[in-house]
Amino acid sequence: MSRLDAVAAGVKFVGTMYRDRAVAAYGARVKREPMDLLGLPAHQTDPYPLYDQIRSRGSMERTRLGNWVSADHSVATEMLRSRQFAVRGEDPTAFDPVPRDLLDLSLLALNPPEHTRLRRLAGPAFTPRRMAGYASLVEQRLHQLVDAVDADRGFDLVEEFASPLPVAVITELLGVPAAKSAALAQYGAVVASALDGVRSIGHLRRLAHAQRQLTRMFEDLLELRRQEPRDDIVSALVAEQDERTSTDVLLPLCRLLLLAGFETTLNAIGNGVRALLANPDQWRLLVDDPSLAPQVVEEVLRYDPPVQLTARIALADAELGGVAVRRNEWVVALIAGANRDPAVFDDPKRFDITRTSAAEHLAFSSGIHYCLGAPLARLELAAAFRVLAERLPNLHQIGPSRMRRTTAIHGPLTLPVAG
Ligand code: HEM
Numbered sequence: 001m002s003r004l005d006a007v008a009a010g011v012k013f014v015g016t017m018y019r020d021r022a023v024a025a026y027g028a029r030v031k032r033e034p035m036d037l038l039g040l041p042a043h044q045t046d047p048y049p050l051y052d053q054i055r056s057r058g059s060m061e062r063t064r065l066g067n068w069v070s071a072d073h074s075v076a077t078e079m080l081r082s083r084q085f086a087v088r089g090e091d092p093t094a095f096d097p098v099p100r101d102l103l104d105l106s107l108l109a110l111n112p113p114e115h116t117r118l119r120r121l122a123g124p125a126f127t128p129r130r131m132a133g134y135a136s137l138v139e140q141r142l143h144q145l146v147d148a149v150d151a152d153r154g155f156d157l158v159e160e161f162a163s164p165l166p167v168a169v170i171t172e173l174l175g176v177p178a179a180k181s182a183a184l185a186q187y188g189a190v191v192a193s194a195l196d197g198v199r200s201i202g203h204l205r206r207l208a209h210a211q212r213q214l215t216r217m218f219e220d221l222l223e224l225r226r227q228e229p230r231d232d233i234v235s236a237l238v239a240e241q242d243e244r245t246s247t248d249v250l251l252p253l254c255r256l257l258l259l260a261g262f263e264t265t266l267n268a269i270g271n272g273v274r275a276l277l278a279n280p281d282q283w284r285l286l287v288d289d290p291s292l293a294p295q296v297v298e299e300v301l302r303y304d305p306p307v308q309l310t311a312r313i314a315l316a317d318a319e320l321g322g323v324a325v326r327r328n329e330w331v332v333a334l335i336a337g338a339n340r341d342p343a344v345f346d347d348p349k350r351f352d353i354t355r356t357s358a359a360e361h362l363a364f365s366s367g368i369h370y371c372l373g374a375p376l377a378r379l380e381l382a383a384a385f386r387v388l389a390e391r392l393p394n395l396h397q398i399g400p401s402r403m404r405r406t407t408a409i410h411g412p413l414t415l416p417v418a419g
Helices: 003-010 021-030 034-038 041-045 048-056 073-081 114-126 128-132 135-148 157-162 164-174 178-196 201-227 233-240 247-260 262-278 280-288 290-303 374-391
Strands: 068-070 310-314 318-320 323-325 330-333 416-418
Touching: 034 041, 034 048, 048 068, 068 073, 073 310, 073 318, 073 330, 114 128, 114 233, 114 247, 128 374, 135 157, 135 164, 135 374, 157 164, 157 262, 157 374, 164 178, 164 233, 164 247, 164 262, 164 374, 178 201, 178 247, 178 262, 201 233, 201 247, 233 247, 247 262, 262 280, 262 290, 262 374, 280 290, 280 374, 290 374
Parallel strands: 068 330
Antiparallel strands: 310 330, 318 323
16 A cells, blocks of 8 residues: 555544544444444534433443543543643554644644643743734724625625634734735645545645645745744744754644634634524624623534544553543544533533533643634634624524534534625
């Protein structure tokens, strides 16, 4: 088997423990296999009943490939915070779902101490003060987007509102010259599409091409900001760079920053508006008091998070959720399932923007890999929901929404609305 075939057959990002659709469908027929079932289109559209079933069977469930899956809030929290579980194994012979040479996920693929060092370097770029400085940019961009839609005739909320916002914000934050931002967004979208798994050899080739282009663009950008620093994240990273941090480490970090804020934020806006419009009483609450927007953000991230799962490998034999996990076994934490755990959230299926426990959600993960961009995401989402409620109070859905056919990332591909 060639390297490409091997990678195409094996590649899946965090949700790697399932195989391609045909195998999944077959596996589901012959056995009640949780990770295979999650790969089926019906469950990708609405995975929540399956998460409930998995949780009802126990704190942890064995997968066909000998790994584990859990939709239990306490298990997910404990594992994400534990030093016994990591994003990559230390044993080079252990099964590794991520093709490291092809998809360098930077922070997301590093264990301490490399992770600690890089996170310290990247931290200053995301301080609350710096994020607050972006509030007016976000606000301005949101109003431009609402100005441009034809709300009376109807528009696609995903294409015309949710997608353009994160791209505009992250390219501005990174300080990408305007002339390059469209190309960067395009290549970024190709790489982001691989986070849920590589679908074919063609997809793999497009991914490799996009990676090379992004690398070249970020090499130029890092050099430019070394010569001409500005008030942006890339300039901050270059300024913090020390002798132990080579450009080979900064490049994947820049790529991750570009990608991590794309699909996540756009799907969170889509999921949020979908939930608000499906629950008109909750939309009314927000319209009557737009200052509730930050609470809406937490409840949206709890109720229907864009990142549905993550995974960790056991570095040593460990006990988790009352189960013995052996060294080198992977555990998939179903973040979205944990967010509906009735042990933590009363009446978890109810979308309730006044819920006080919403912030217990795991949408941004937990532990050392807790989302670095969470302050930015919260700022963008709160502003997006508030501006929509203020500018389009009569917003309503005018047709069916088409959902993404992906497992790790969840959200609408289209959401036709009018207002
Ligand atoms: C609603 C929006 C977002 C959601 C739901 C989200 C979710 C997540 C999750 C679940 C993780 C951890 C995955 C794991 O534990 O395996 C993560 C990590 C990360 N996120 Fe976000 N994210 C969002 C937006 C952003 C934005 C806007 C940025 C930056 C511009 C960003 C940058 C990062 C980075 C750099 C990491 C890696 C942190 C580390 O490994 O130490 N995210 N995010």
